[in-house]
Amino acid sequence: MRVGELSKRSGxxxxxxKFYVREGLLPPGLRTKANQVDYSEAHLRRLRxxxxxxxVGELSVATAKRIIAALDDPDESPLTSIGRAAYALARGFPAAVPPGADDNARVGALDLDTASVTRVNDLLDRYGWTVRPDNPARAQLASAIAAVQALDMGDALDLLDRYAQAAHSVAEVDVELALSPATLEESTERMLVWTVVGDRALSALRRxxxxxxxxKRM
Amino acid sequence: MRVGELSKRSGxxxxxxKFYVREGLLPPGLRTKANQVDYSEAHLRRLRxxxxxxxVGELSVATAKRIIAALDDPDESPLTSIGRAAYALARGFPAAVPPGADDNARVGALDLDTASVTRVNDLLDRYGWTVRPDNPARAQLASAIAAVQALDMGDALDLLDRYAQAAHSVAEVDVELALSPATLEESTERMLVWTVVGDRALSALRRxxxxxxxxKRM
Structure with a gap:
């Protein structure tokens, strides 16, 4: 299809x-004539x-590029392939440095104290979750724990177990859903989209x- | 305390x-002498x-300002006060428009079709959740549903109920935690922090x- 139709069908x-193609988020169409470029159903799907x-995920263009790259280079095993995409996602959370802030402040704030890291490890042990040491979600959880402690809301951490149980029940559904398609490529894409969109859905449902x-309480 | 001590204690x-003060995120210190400004424990707490x-929440400076403003102007009823802060939070999700994208594309992508909105209403009815019509989380959930449908992953939506159950179990804990302090101001602050930090924690735990x-499946 021509770019006009691709635009119409995708909204x-x-x-x-054209911006997405320039940024490498979308592969270029196939040039069939001097001034005609053709796009396929695969382009439409990728565009969506x-x-x-x-x-929906509100990721930066840079993060989306890393994820798309991980998708386009699937690994041989589901764990590695899905894991690589998920890790790219986690690393890609938008930088939280306000203009004017210096690097030291950022490093200081994100420095993970031993107590928070231990708390994460204890939780993983308690539930028998095997998680690779380089999973960036470990640091994400530790930083959330550290922030709650810095604000003297340590009692909030006792509730982390309810959170862990809710997360596990959701994760089982996520994986079931991701592994249902026939091909690894589709599985990875599903896991990725559903992880991003699912975060938004879960956060909305929570609110x-x-x-x-x-x-009800009033 | 002087700014140097505030810096040391907060990291x-x-x-x-100084950037935060200029941006209105932190009230200015009290000028005690020509070249001496004093900060209090309240400053330290606000800074954290x-x-x-x-x-941790990875909000923009503009969103953080809106939330701080809602905090500094607490309403008379917990629901209104907490609700106002939560709504400011939801509205403040960073804009997802990539440079080069035009307004039409954005509007098109975020246009919520009737089917997605109906799905949200049905879910609220099914669980007997009373939620005000202007709660921005309605649109957030509808946009997640629309995205999943656009990607031909409609079967993922059958799993939304498991998500809703997990979210409800977490929300009960959230509210319990928020309402435990004596003052409304503290309750609102807790609800806010825990909503932001809890999203991050929940997303990390899910990963x-x-x-x-x-x-385990391999």
């Missing part, structure tokens, strides 16, 4: 499609994936449920 | 503290809150559990 403006990552719980 | 560089919002589930 993405032509200028934006890019929009899900950018709009809705919070309000419902508060209203 | 935040002096230049960054700002870091939690920016570093850890996903890997554990995959490893």
């Amino acid at each position: 993405v403006a032509i200028a934006t499609i 994936l890019v929009r899900a990552l950018l709009d 809705l449920a919070q309000e419902a719980v508060i209203i | 935040v560089a002096i230049a960054t503290i 809150l700002v870091r939690a919002l920016l570093d 850890l559990a996903q890997e554990a589930v995959i490893i």
Whole structure:
């Protein structure tokens, strides 16, 4: 199809499609004549994936590029392939450095104290979760724990177990869903999209449920 | 205390503290002499809150400002006060428009079709959750649903109920935790921090559990 049709079917403006191609988020179309470029169904699908990552997942273009790259170079084993994509995702959380902040402040704030890291390890042991040492979600969890402790909300951490149980029940569903397609490529794509979109869905559901719980209590 | 001590105790560089004051994230210290400004324990606490919002919550400075403003102007009822802060949070998700994208593309992508909105309403009805019509989490959930449907992953939506159950179990803990302090101001601050930090913790736990589930299956 021509770029106009791709734009119409995806709801993405032509200028934006060209921007994605320039940025490497979308492979270029096939040039069939001097001034005609053809796009396939695969382009449409990829375009929808890019929009899900950018709009729903609210990832940066740079992170989306890393994820797309991991997708386009699938590994031989599901764990490695899915894991690599998931790790690219975790590393890609937008930098939180405000303009004017210096590097030291950032490093200081993200320095993970031993207590928080131990807390993460204890939790993994308690639930018997085997997780590779380089999984970036370890540091993500430790930084959340450190922040809660810095704010004298240490009692909040006792509730972490309820969080862990909820997360596990959700993760079982995630993996089941991801492993259902026939090909590894599709599995990885599903795991990725569902991880990104699922975070948004879970966060929205949590806010809705919070309000419902508060209203019920009044 | 002087700015140097505030910097030391918080682990935040002096230049960054001054940036926060300039941006209205931190109230200015009290000028006691011509060249001496004093900061209190309240400043230290606020500084830790700002870091939690920016570093752990990875919010933009603009969003953090809106949240701080909601905190500094508490309402009379817990629901209104906590709700206002939570809504400021939801509205503040960073814009997902890549440079080069035009407004039309954004509007098109975020346009919520009736089917997704109906799905959200059905879910709220099914669980008996009372949620105000202007709660921005409704649109957040609908956009996640629309994205999944656009990617032909409609079967993923059957799993939304497991997500809703997990979110509700977490929300009960959240509200319990938030309502435990004596003052409304503290309750609102707790709800806010824990909502932001809890999202990060939940997302990290989900990734850890996903890997554990995959490893177990292999």
